[in-house]
Amino acid sequence: MAMIAKKCPHIKVTVVDLNEQRIAAWNDPDVENIPVYEPGLSEVVAEARGRNLFFSTDVDAAIDEAEMVFISVNTPTKTYGAGKGQAADLKWIELCARQIARVSKDNKIIVEKSTLPVRTASAIKDILMHTGNGSQFQILSNPEFLAEGTAVEDLDAPDRVLIGGDSTAEGQTAIQALVDVYANWIPRERILTTNVWSSELSKLTANAFLAQRVSSINSLTELCEKTEADINEVARAIGTDSRIGPKFLKASVGFGGSCFQKDILNLVYIARTYGLQEVADYWEQVIIMNDHQKKRFANQMIRELYNTVNGKKISFLGWAFKKDTNDTRESAAIYVADHLLHEQAQIMVYDPKVLEGQIYFDLDYLGTRTSEENKKGVSVINDPYEACKGAHAIAVLTEWDEFKDYDWQKIYDSMLKPAKIFDGRNLLDANKLRSIGFIVQSIGTKS
Numbered sequence: 545m546a547m548i549a550k551k552c553p554h555i556k557v558t559v560v561d562l563n564e565q566r567i568a569a570w571n572d573p574d575v576e577n578i579p580v581y582e583p584g585l586s587e588v589v590a591e592a593r594g595r596n597l598f599f600s601t602d603v604d605a606a607i608d609e610a611e612m613v614f615i616s617v618n619t620p621t622k623t624y625g626a627g628k629g630q631a632a633d634l635k636w637i638e639l640c641a642r643q644i645a646r647v648s649k650d651n652k653i654i655v656e657k658s659t660l661p662v663r664t665a666s667a668i669k670d671i672l673m674h675t676g677n678g679s680q681f682q683i684l685s686n687p688e689f690l691a692e693g694t695a696v697e698d699l700d701a702p703d704r705v706l707i708g709g710d711s712t713a714e715g716q717t718a719i720q721a722l723v724d725v726y727a728n729w730i731p732r733e734r735i736l737t738t739n740v741w742s743s744e745l746s747k748l749t750a751n752a753f754l755a756q757r758v759s760s761i762n763s764l765t766e767l768c769e770k771t772e773a774d775i776n777e778v779a780r781a782i783g784t785d786s787r788i789g790p791k792f793l794k795a796s797v798g799f800g801g802s803c804f805q806k807d808i809l810n811l812v813y814i815a816r817t818y819g820l821q822e823v824a825d826y827w828e829q830v831i832i833m834n835d836h837q838k839k840r841f842a843n844q845m846i847r848e849l850y851n852t853v854n855g856k857k858i859s860f861l862g863w864a865f866k867k868d869t870n871d872t873r874e875s876a877a878i879y880v881a882d883h884l885l886h887e888q889a890q891i892m893v894y895d896p897k898v899l900e901g902q903i904y905f906d907l908d909y910l911g912t913r914t915s916e917e918n919k920k921g922v923s924v925i926n927d928p929y930e931a932c933k934g935a936h937a938i939a940v941l942t943e944w945d946e947f948k949d950y951d952w953q954k955i956y957d958s959m960l961k962p963a964k965i966f967d968g969r970n971l972l973d974a975n976k977l978r979s980i981g982f983i984v985q986s987i988g989t990k991s
Protein backbone atom coordinates (compact mmCIF):
# COMPACT_ATOMS: atom_id res chain seq x y z
CA MET A 545 0.00 0.00 0.00
CA ALA A 546 2.91 2.33 0.75
CA MET A 547 4.26 1.66 -2.72
CA ILE A 548 0.89 2.32 -4.38
CA ALA A 549 0.73 5.60 -2.45
CA LYS A 550 4.24 6.53 -3.51
CA LYS A 551 3.63 5.77 -7.18
CA CYS A 552 0.11 7.21 -7.35
CA PRO A 553 0.03 10.56 -5.52
CA HIS A 554 -3.49 11.12 -6.85
CA ILE A 555 -4.87 8.09 -4.97
CA LYS A 556 -5.60 8.33 -1.26
CA VAL A 557 -4.46 5.18 0.55
CA THR A 558 -5.54 4.51 4.12
CA VAL A 559 -4.10 1.51 5.95
CA VAL A 560 -6.24 0.39 8.87
CA ASP A 561 -5.63 -2.09 11.65
CA LEU A 562 -7.34 -2.81 14.95
CA ASN A 563 -3.98 -2.90 16.71
CA GLU A 564 -3.48 0.62 18.08
CA GLN A 565 0.12 0.08 19.02
CA ARG A 566 1.01 -1.04 15.52
CA ILE A 567 -0.74 1.88 13.87
CA ALA A 568 1.00 4.24 16.30
CA ALA A 569 4.33 2.74 15.23
CA TRP A 570 3.47 3.28 11.55
CA ASN A 571 2.70 6.89 12.45
CA ASP A 572 5.89 7.37 14.50
CA PRO A 573 7.45 10.70 13.48
CA ASP A 574 10.78 8.89 13.09
CA VAL A 575 10.18 6.57 10.08
CA GLU A 576 13.03 4.34 11.26
CA ASN A 577 10.61 3.13 13.96
CA ILE A 578 8.00 1.62 11.60
CA PRO A 579 7.25 -1.94 12.71
CA VAL A 580 8.66 -3.76 9.67
CA TYR A 581 12.34 -3.81 8.85
CA GLU A 582 12.64 -3.86 5.06
CA PRO A 583 15.42 -2.10 3.11
CA GLY A 584 14.10 1.09 1.49
CA LEU A 585 10.63 0.93 3.06
CA SER A 586 11.08 3.75 5.56
CA GLU A 587 12.00 6.10 2.67
CA VAL A 588 8.84 5.12 0.80
CA VAL A 589 6.73 5.76 3.89
CA ALA A 590 8.51 9.05 4.58
CA GLU A 591 7.68 10.28 1.08
CA ALA A 592 3.99 9.37 1.02
CA ARG A 593 2.85 9.51 4.64
CA GLY A 594 0.67 12.50 5.38
CA ARG A 595 0.43 13.28 1.65
CA ASN A 596 -1.77 10.46 0.37
CA LEU A 597 -0.80 7.62 2.73
CA PHE A 598 -2.50 7.43 6.11
CA PHE A 599 -2.47 4.91 8.96
CA SER A 600 -5.52 4.72 11.18
CA THR A 601 -7.51 2.52 13.56
CA ASP A 602 -10.82 3.90 12.33
CA VAL A 603 -11.68 0.92 10.17
CA ASP A 604 -15.32 1.81 9.53
CA ALA A 605 -14.53 5.33 8.29
CA ALA A 606 -11.88 4.03 5.89
CA ILE A 607 -14.22 1.36 4.48
CA ASP A 608 -17.01 3.90 4.10
CA GLU A 609 -14.98 6.30 1.97
CA ALA A 610 -13.09 3.70 -0.09
CA GLU A 611 -13.89 2.73 -3.66
CA MET A 612 -11.52 -0.19 -3.44
CA VAL A 613 -10.76 -2.24 -0.30
CA PHE A 614 -7.71 -4.51 -0.09
CA ILE A 615 -8.06 -7.34 2.43
CA SER A 616 -4.55 -7.98 3.70
CA VAL A 617 -5.04 -9.86 6.95
CA ASN A 618 -3.10 -12.95 7.86
CA THR A 619 -4.34 -16.43 7.05
CA PRO A 620 -2.29 -18.71 9.33
CA THR A 621 -2.46 -22.48 9.26
CA LYS A 622 -5.33 -23.66 11.44
CA THR A 623 -4.24 -24.79 14.90
CA TYR A 624 -7.58 -26.36 15.85
CA GLY A 625 -10.51 -28.33 14.51
CA ALA A 626 -11.00 -29.67 11.00
CA GLY A 627 -7.98 -29.12 8.75
CA LYS A 628 -5.76 -28.47 11.80
CA GLY A 629 -2.11 -28.18 10.76
CA GLN A 630 -2.95 -27.82 7.06
CA ALA A 631 -5.92 -25.66 6.11
CA ALA A 632 -5.76 -21.88 6.22
CA ASP A 633 -7.66 -20.21 9.02
CA LEU A 634 -10.01 -17.80 7.27
CA LYS A 635 -11.45 -16.33 10.45
CA TRP A 636 -9.92 -12.88 9.84
CA ILE A 637 -10.95 -12.82 6.20
CA GLU A 638 -14.51 -13.59 7.15
CA LEU A 639 -14.56 -10.91 9.85
CA CYS A 640 -13.26 -8.38 7.31
CA ALA A 641 -15.95 -9.35 4.80
CA ARG A 642 -18.66 -9.00 7.42
CA GLN A 643 -17.39 -5.60 8.50
CA ILE A 644 -17.20 -4.38 4.89
CA ALA A 645 -20.76 -5.60 4.28
CA ARG A 646 -22.04 -3.88 7.42
CA VAL A 647 -20.37 -0.53 6.78
CA SER A 648 -20.64 -0.12 2.99
CA LYS A 649 -23.25 2.28 1.67
CA ASP A 650 -22.16 2.19 -1.98
CA ASN A 651 -20.65 -0.24 -4.50
CA LYS A 652 -17.06 -1.32 -3.93
CA ILE A 653 -14.29 -3.43 -5.38
CA ILE A 654 -12.88 -5.89 -2.86
CA VAL A 655 -9.34 -7.09 -3.51
CA GLU A 656 -8.00 -10.29 -1.93
CA LYS A 657 -4.38 -9.46 -1.17
CA SER A 658 -3.93 -12.12 1.50
CA THR A 659 -2.86 -15.50 0.12
CA LEU A 660 -5.94 -17.64 0.14
CA PRO A 661 -7.04 -21.12 -0.71
CA VAL A 662 -8.67 -21.53 -4.08
CA ARG A 663 -12.36 -20.54 -4.12
CA THR A 664 -12.16 -18.17 -1.15
CA ALA A 665 -13.46 -15.35 -3.32
CA SER A 666 -16.77 -17.15 -3.60
CA ALA A 667 -17.01 -17.33 0.21
CA ILE A 668 -16.31 -13.62 0.50
CA LYS A 669 -18.89 -12.88 -2.17
CA ASP A 670 -21.46 -14.98 -0.33
CA ILE A 671 -20.99 -13.03 2.87
CA LEU A 672 -21.00 -9.65 1.15
CA MET A 673 -24.10 -10.39 -0.88
CA HIS A 674 -26.11 -11.92 1.95
CA THR A 675 -25.25 -9.63 4.83
CA GLY A 676 -24.85 -6.30 3.04
CA ASN A 677 -27.48 -3.62 2.58
CA GLY A 678 -27.84 -3.78 -1.16
CA SER A 679 -24.44 -2.48 -2.27
CA GLN A 680 -22.80 -4.33 -5.16
CA PHE A 681 -19.36 -5.86 -4.73
CA GLN A 682 -16.84 -7.15 -7.22
CA ILE A 683 -14.20 -9.48 -5.81
CA LEU A 684 -10.73 -9.50 -7.33
CA SER A 685 -7.79 -11.73 -6.52
CA ASN A 686 -4.48 -9.86 -6.58
CA PRO A 687 -1.83 -12.05 -4.94
CA GLU A 688 1.46 -10.52 -3.87
CA PHE A 689 4.72 -12.04 -5.09
CA LEU A 690 7.24 -9.82 -3.30
CA ALA A 691 9.91 -11.54 -1.23
CA GLU A 692 10.99 -10.20 2.14
CA GLY A 693 14.30 -8.40 2.27
CA THR A 694 13.81 -7.23 -1.33
CA ALA A 695 10.19 -6.10 -1.01
CA VAL A 696 10.71 -2.53 -2.20
CA GLU A 697 12.71 -3.56 -5.28
CA ASP A 698 10.19 -6.31 -6.05
CA LEU A 699 7.28 -3.89 -5.81
CA ASP A 700 9.07 -1.27 -7.85
CA ALA A 701 9.75 -3.63 -10.75
CA PRO A 702 7.77 -6.85 -10.38
CA ASP A 703 8.15 -9.72 -12.86
CA ARG A 704 4.38 -9.56 -13.12
CA VAL A 705 1.26 -8.39 -11.36
CA LEU A 706 -1.62 -10.84 -11.37
CA ILE A 707 -5.26 -9.80 -11.22
CA GLY A 708 -8.12 -12.29 -11.27
CA GLY A 709 -11.76 -11.33 -11.65
CA ASP A 710 -15.15 -12.32 -13.02
CA SER A 711 -15.71 -12.60 -16.75
CA THR A 712 -18.92 -10.53 -16.49
CA ALA A 713 -18.95 -6.92 -17.71
CA GLU A 714 -18.89 -5.69 -14.07
CA GLY A 715 -16.00 -8.05 -13.32
CA GLN A 716 -14.03 -6.76 -16.30
CA THR A 717 -14.64 -3.14 -15.27
CA ALA A 718 -13.34 -3.94 -11.78
CA ILE A 719 -10.25 -5.65 -13.22
CA GLN A 720 -9.60 -2.59 -15.38
CA ALA A 721 -9.84 -0.29 -12.35
CA LEU A 722 -7.08 -2.21 -10.60
CA VAL A 723 -5.01 -2.53 -13.78
CA ASP A 724 -5.17 1.28 -14.00
CA VAL A 725 -3.70 1.60 -10.51
CA TYR A 726 -0.69 -0.61 -11.28
CA ALA A 727 -0.26 0.85 -14.75
CA ASN A 728 0.94 4.04 -13.07
CA TRP A 729 4.37 2.45 -12.87
CA ILE A 730 4.26 -1.09 -14.25
CA PRO A 731 4.40 -1.80 -18.00
CA ARG A 732 1.01 -3.04 -19.18
CA GLU A 733 2.43 -6.30 -20.57
CA ARG A 734 3.53 -7.27 -17.08
CA ILE A 735 -0.01 -6.99 -15.69
CA LEU A 736 -1.68 -10.35 -16.23
CA THR A 737 -5.40 -10.82 -15.91
CA THR A 738 -7.10 -14.18 -15.36
CA ASN A 739 -10.21 -15.59 -13.80
CA VAL A 740 -10.36 -15.51 -10.01
CA TRP A 741 -9.60 -19.19 -9.43
CA SER A 742 -6.54 -19.21 -11.68
CA SER A 743 -5.19 -16.21 -9.85
CA GLU A 744 -5.74 -17.78 -6.42
CA LEU A 745 -4.19 -21.08 -7.50
CA SER A 746 -1.25 -19.39 -9.24
CA LYS A 747 -0.09 -17.86 -5.99
CA LEU A 748 -0.05 -21.22 -4.20
CA THR A 749 1.60 -22.83 -7.21
CA ALA A 750 4.35 -20.20 -7.49
CA ASN A 751 5.30 -20.69 -3.85
CA ALA A 752 5.05 -24.47 -4.14
CA PHE A 753 7.40 -24.48 -7.15
CA LEU A 754 9.92 -22.20 -5.45
CA ALA A 755 9.88 -24.25 -2.26
CA GLN A 756 10.14 -27.43 -4.31
CA ARG A 757 13.37 -26.17 -5.87
CA VAL A 758 14.88 -25.56 -2.43
CA SER A 759 13.79 -29.00 -1.20
CA SER A 760 15.11 -30.57 -4.40
CA ILE A 761 18.57 -29.09 -3.99
CA ASN A 762 18.51 -29.77 -0.25
CA SER A 763 17.60 -33.41 -0.86
CA LEU A 764 20.92 -33.78 -2.67
CA THR A 765 23.05 -32.17 0.07
CA GLU A 766 22.99 -35.37 2.06
CA LEU A 767 24.16 -37.35 -0.94
CA CYS A 768 26.94 -34.82 -1.59
CA GLU A 769 28.13 -35.10 2.00
CA LYS A 770 28.49 -38.86 1.55
CA THR A 771 30.31 -38.60 -1.76
CA GLU A 772 32.95 -36.35 -3.28
CA ALA A 773 30.31 -34.16 -4.95
CA ASP A 774 29.94 -30.54 -3.85
CA ILE A 775 26.41 -29.11 -3.82
CA ASN A 776 27.60 -25.63 -4.84
CA GLU A 777 29.23 -27.08 -7.94
CA VAL A 778 26.18 -29.19 -8.72
CA ALA A 779 23.90 -26.15 -8.35
CA ARG A 780 26.11 -24.09 -10.65
CA ALA A 781 26.30 -26.87 -13.20
CA ILE A 782 22.57 -27.43 -13.41
CA GLY A 783 21.70 -23.73 -13.03
CA THR A 784 23.41 -22.86 -16.29
CA ASP A 785 20.85 -24.98 -18.13
CA SER A 786 18.48 -22.23 -19.28
CA ARG A 787 15.55 -24.56 -18.77
CA ILE A 788 16.45 -24.89 -15.08
CA GLY A 789 17.95 -21.45 -14.34
CA PRO A 790 20.19 -20.43 -11.45
CA LYS A 791 17.72 -19.06 -8.91
CA PHE A 792 16.46 -20.88 -5.81
CA LEU A 793 19.17 -23.51 -5.98
CA LYS A 794 21.01 -22.41 -2.85
CA ALA A 795 21.33 -25.31 -0.44
CA SER A 796 20.35 -24.42 3.10
CA VAL A 797 19.40 -25.68 6.53
CA GLY A 798 15.82 -25.48 5.24
CA PHE A 799 13.43 -22.88 3.95
CA GLY A 800 11.36 -20.77 6.33
CA GLY A 801 9.12 -17.74 6.04
CA SER A 802 5.44 -17.11 6.33
CA CYS A 803 4.50 -18.46 2.92
CA PHE A 804 6.17 -21.59 1.64
CA GLN A 805 5.09 -24.11 4.25
CA LYS A 806 1.65 -22.57 4.75
CA ASP A 807 0.87 -22.41 1.06
CA ILE A 808 2.01 -25.94 0.33
CA LEU A 809 0.01 -27.26 3.28
CA ASN A 810 -2.93 -25.42 1.82
CA LEU A 811 -2.40 -26.97 -1.57
CA VAL A 812 -2.10 -30.40 0.03
CA TYR A 813 -5.27 -29.83 2.01
CA ILE A 814 -7.25 -28.72 -1.01
CA ALA A 815 -6.02 -31.68 -3.07
CA ARG A 816 -7.01 -34.09 -0.30
CA THR A 817 -10.39 -32.41 0.01
CA TYR A 818 -11.01 -33.29 -3.63
CA GLY A 819 -9.72 -36.85 -3.04
CA LEU A 820 -6.54 -36.27 -5.06
CA GLN A 821 -4.23 -38.32 -2.85
CA GLU A 822 -1.30 -38.61 -5.29
CA VAL A 823 -1.29 -34.87 -5.92
CA ALA A 824 -1.41 -34.18 -2.19
CA ASP A 825 1.37 -36.69 -1.43
CA TYR A 826 3.56 -35.24 -4.18
CA TRP A 827 3.52 -31.71 -2.73
CA GLU A 828 3.61 -32.85 0.87
CA GLN A 829 6.99 -34.40 0.18
CA VAL A 830 8.44 -30.88 -0.24
CA ILE A 831 7.58 -30.18 3.42
CA ILE A 832 8.74 -33.59 4.60
CA MET A 833 12.13 -32.99 2.96
CA ASN A 834 12.36 -29.55 4.55
CA ASP A 835 11.62 -30.91 8.02
CA HIS A 836 14.18 -33.61 7.44
CA GLN A 837 16.81 -31.03 6.49
CA LYS A 838 16.34 -29.04 9.70
CA LYS A 839 16.45 -32.16 11.87
CA ARG A 840 19.42 -33.55 9.98
CA PHE A 841 21.38 -30.34 10.56
CA ALA A 842 20.77 -30.50 14.32
CA ASN A 843 21.56 -34.22 14.47
CA GLN A 844 24.78 -33.71 12.55
CA MET A 845 25.89 -31.14 15.13
CA ILE A 846 25.15 -33.52 17.95
CA ARG A 847 27.03 -36.33 16.23
CA GLU A 848 30.08 -34.17 15.50
CA LEU A 849 30.09 -32.93 19.08
CA TYR A 850 30.76 -36.51 20.21
CA ASN A 851 27.12 -37.49 20.47
CA THR A 852 26.26 -35.16 23.28
CA VAL A 853 25.58 -31.46 23.52
CA ASN A 854 24.46 -31.63 27.14
CA GLY A 855 25.65 -28.42 28.81
CA LYS A 856 27.68 -27.47 25.72
CA LYS A 857 27.63 -23.93 24.50
CA ILE A 858 26.49 -23.56 20.89
CA SER A 859 26.40 -20.14 19.24
CA PHE A 860 23.76 -19.36 16.64
CA LEU A 861 24.63 -16.73 14.07
CA GLY A 862 21.26 -15.64 12.74
CA TRP A 863 17.66 -16.27 13.74
CA ALA A 864 15.69 -14.61 10.90
CA PHE A 865 14.39 -16.94 8.16
CA LYS A 866 16.60 -15.13 5.60
CA LYS A 867 18.89 -12.12 5.54
CA ASP A 868 17.75 -8.49 5.46
CA THR A 869 14.57 -9.08 7.39
CA ASN A 870 13.61 -9.24 11.06
CA ASP A 871 10.90 -11.76 10.25
CA THR A 872 11.38 -15.11 11.97
CA ARG A 873 8.23 -16.96 10.99
CA GLU A 874 8.96 -20.67 10.39
CA SER A 875 12.69 -19.92 10.52
CA ALA A 876 14.84 -23.06 10.49
CA ALA A 877 16.72 -21.60 13.49
CA ILE A 878 13.67 -22.13 15.72
CA TYR A 879 13.47 -25.84 14.97
CA VAL A 880 17.21 -26.44 15.16
CA ALA A 881 17.28 -24.68 18.55
CA ASP A 882 14.31 -26.70 19.76
CA HIS A 883 16.05 -29.95 18.84
CA LEU A 884 19.29 -28.93 20.53
CA LEU A 885 17.47 -27.74 23.66
CA HIS A 886 15.88 -31.14 23.85
CA GLU A 887 19.43 -32.47 24.13
CA GLN A 888 20.17 -29.96 26.91
CA ALA A 889 22.47 -27.65 24.92
CA GLN A 890 23.14 -24.06 25.99
CA ILE A 891 22.40 -21.78 23.05
CA MET A 892 23.69 -18.24 22.56
CA VAL A 893 21.93 -16.36 19.77
CA TYR A 894 23.10 -13.33 17.84
CA ASP A 895 21.03 -11.84 15.02
CA PRO A 896 21.63 -8.33 13.66
CA LYS A 897 17.92 -7.47 13.44
CA VAL A 898 15.81 -9.86 15.48
CA LEU A 899 14.93 -8.68 18.98
CA GLU A 900 15.36 -10.83 22.08
CA GLY A 901 11.63 -10.94 22.85
CA GLN A 902 10.88 -12.38 19.40
CA ILE A 903 13.33 -15.24 19.89
CA TYR A 904 11.75 -16.30 23.18
CA PHE A 905 8.30 -15.84 21.68
CA ASP A 906 9.19 -18.19 18.80
CA LEU A 907 10.42 -20.88 21.16
CA ASP A 908 7.53 -20.49 23.59
CA TYR A 909 5.08 -20.67 20.67
CA LEU A 910 6.24 -24.23 19.92
CA GLY A 911 4.95 -25.23 23.34
CA THR A 912 7.73 -27.81 23.73
CA ARG A 913 8.78 -26.61 27.18
CA THR A 914 8.02 -23.84 29.64
CA SER A 915 9.02 -20.27 29.06
CA GLU A 916 11.41 -20.47 32.03
CA GLU A 917 13.13 -23.51 30.52
CA ASN A 918 13.55 -21.71 27.20
CA LYS A 919 15.06 -18.73 29.02
CA LYS A 920 17.43 -21.02 30.86
CA GLY A 921 18.58 -22.77 27.70
CA VAL A 922 18.88 -19.76 25.39
CA SER A 923 20.68 -16.44 25.86
CA VAL A 924 20.34 -13.64 23.35
CA ILE A 925 23.51 -11.60 22.99
CA ASN A 926 23.87 -8.33 21.11
CA ASP A 927 27.50 -8.76 20.15
CA PRO A 928 28.60 -11.59 17.85
CA TYR A 929 32.05 -11.90 19.46
CA GLU A 930 30.50 -12.19 22.91
CA ALA A 931 27.97 -14.71 21.56
CA CYS A 932 30.78 -16.96 20.29
CA LYS A 933 33.08 -16.63 23.30
CA GLY A 934 33.71 -19.95 25.06
CA ALA A 935 31.53 -21.86 22.56
CA HIS A 936 32.07 -25.48 21.53
CA ALA A 937 30.52 -24.80 18.16
CA ILE A 938 28.99 -22.12 15.96
CA ALA A 939 25.98 -22.70 13.72
CA VAL A 940 25.23 -20.31 10.86
CA LEU A 941 21.45 -20.22 10.44
CA THR A 942 20.90 -17.04 8.39
CA GLU A 943 22.99 -15.73 5.50
CA TRP A 944 23.58 -12.20 6.86
CA ASP A 945 26.42 -10.60 4.86
CA GLU A 946 28.13 -9.23 7.95
CA PHE A 947 29.01 -12.76 9.15
CA LYS A 948 31.49 -13.08 6.28
CA ASP A 949 33.52 -10.09 7.44
CA TYR A 950 34.00 -10.98 11.09
CA ASP A 951 37.46 -11.29 12.59
CA TRP A 952 37.37 -15.07 12.55
CA GLN A 953 40.82 -15.41 14.10
CA LYS A 954 39.57 -13.47 17.12
CA ILE A 955 36.49 -15.71 17.31
CA TYR A 956 38.65 -18.84 17.03
CA ASP A 957 40.92 -17.68 19.82
CA SER A 958 37.96 -17.18 22.15
CA MET A 959 36.35 -20.61 21.55
CA LEU A 960 36.87 -24.02 23.13
CA LYS A 961 38.92 -26.41 21.00
CA PRO A 962 38.38 -28.18 18.71
CA ALA A 963 36.42 -25.17 17.43
CA LYS A 964 33.65 -26.29 15.10
CA ILE A 965 31.51 -24.39 12.62
CA PHE A 966 28.36 -25.78 11.06
CA ASP A 967 27.53 -23.54 8.14
CA GLY A 968 23.85 -24.05 7.34
CA ARG A 969 23.97 -21.50 4.51
CA ASN A 970 27.34 -22.22 2.85
CA LEU A 971 28.07 -18.60 3.57
CA LEU A 972 31.56 -18.61 5.00
CA ASP A 973 34.86 -19.27 3.25
CA ALA A 974 35.50 -22.78 4.59
CA ASN A 975 39.10 -22.96 3.39
CA LYS A 976 40.00 -19.73 5.10
CA LEU A 977 38.39 -20.92 8.32
CA ARG A 978 40.19 -24.25 8.11
CA SER A 979 43.51 -22.45 7.74
CA ILE A 980 42.79 -20.66 11.02
CA GLY A 981 42.16 -24.02 12.67
CA PHE A 982 38.36 -24.41 12.62
CA ILE A 983 36.73 -27.73 11.80
CA VAL A 984 34.09 -26.76 9.27
CA GLN A 985 31.02 -28.61 8.04
CA SER A 986 29.26 -26.78 5.22
CA ILE A 987 25.92 -28.08 3.97
CA GLY A 988 26.31 -30.39 1.01
CA THR A 989 30.09 -30.73 0.99
CA LYS A 990 32.29 -33.42 2.46
CA SER A 991 34.13 -32.01 5.49
Ligand code: UDX
Pocket residue numbers: 688689690691692693751754758791792793794795796797798799800801802803804865866867
Ligand atom coordinates in the same frame (compact mmCIF):
# COMPACT_ATOMS: atom_id res chain seq x y z
C1 UDX B 1 8.42 -16.11 -0.84
C2 UDX B 1 8.30 -15.97 -2.36
O1 UDX B 1 9.62 -15.88 -2.92
C3 UDX B 1 7.49 -14.74 -2.70
O2 UDX B 1 7.29 -14.66 -4.11
C4 UDX B 1 6.14 -14.82 -2.00
O3 UDX B 1 5.40 -13.64 -2.24
C5 UDX B 1 6.33 -15.01 -0.52
O4 UDX B 1 7.13 -16.15 -0.26
P1 UDX B 1 9.89 -15.00 1.08
O5 UDX B 1 9.29 -16.05 1.98
O6 UDX B 1 9.88 -13.60 1.54
O7 UDX B 1 9.15 -15.00 -0.34
O8 UDX B 1 11.43 -15.36 0.82
P2 UDX B 1 12.21 -16.29 -0.24
O9 UDX B 1 13.34 -15.49 -0.76
O10 UDX B 1 11.34 -16.92 -1.23
O11 UDX B 1 12.85 -17.39 0.71
C6 UDX B 1 12.07 -18.36 1.41
C7 UDX B 1 12.98 -19.30 2.17
O12 UDX B 1 13.70 -20.16 1.29
C8 UDX B 1 14.03 -18.60 3.03
O13 UDX B 1 14.15 -19.27 4.27
C9 UDX B 1 15.28 -18.73 2.20
O14 UDX B 1 16.44 -18.66 2.98
C10 UDX B 1 15.07 -20.10 1.59
N1 UDX B 1 15.83 -20.28 0.33
C11 UDX B 1 15.55 -19.52 -0.76
C12 UDX B 1 16.82 -21.24 0.27
O15 UDX B 1 17.09 -21.94 1.25
N2 UDX B 1 17.51 -21.40 -0.90
C13 UDX B 1 17.25 -20.67 -2.02
O16 UDX B 1 17.92 -20.88 -3.04
C14 UDX B 1 16.24 -19.69 -1.93
